Amino acid sequence: MIEYAVDKIIDCAGMSCPMPVVKTKKAIQQINPGQVLGVIATDAGSVADVKSWASRMGHHFLGTEEREGKYHHYIRRAHADGxxxxxxxxxxxxxxxxxxxxxxxxxxxxxxLDVREPDEFESGHIKGAISVPLGQLEYRLPELKPLLDKELFVICRSGSRSESACHILTKHGFTKAVNVSDGMKDWLGPTE
Structure with a gap:
């Protein structure tokens, strides 16, 4: 069990992407550099979302613990200049x-490239889409290397996870990664 001295806790239970990250972004501004923010969420996608956002913003992602069907994320706020x-x-x-x-x-x-969680992908996805959940993306980059020179349309539920995925892909040489900014929630085309 992870034990951190948490300075502020926010409850995002019942919220789905992008709301846990939106609330985390706002709450981290309310604590001082070096303090720890605890985020409680029920959305499995928050595991990858919160970690990706914190790392991208320069904060120290301390970890996630799952207890009683909830994900407890811990982030140490970076110094203002960090x-x-x-x-x-x-x-x-x-x-x-x-x-x-x-x-x-x-x-x-x-x-x-669909970066939603497997259960979200199975509930309906664009025909021919490749499923690689955001939390697995960096580990699965080698299998995506044949697509390095292709235009890669990255989608999630709302555009938030896919944006994080595009940052990761670009950092690893996928210069033609394109974020589908409004996500599957606004997709009106056929799904399978």
Missing amino acids: AEPDTRYALTISTEGLMERLNGPQHDESVV
């Missing part, structure tokens, strides 16, 4: 734009 600004990923496309792309003449060159 945190990176929250930068939005530059290459984006809407679900409408993605549908046009998938139905257009270049559809054979389009690859959809």
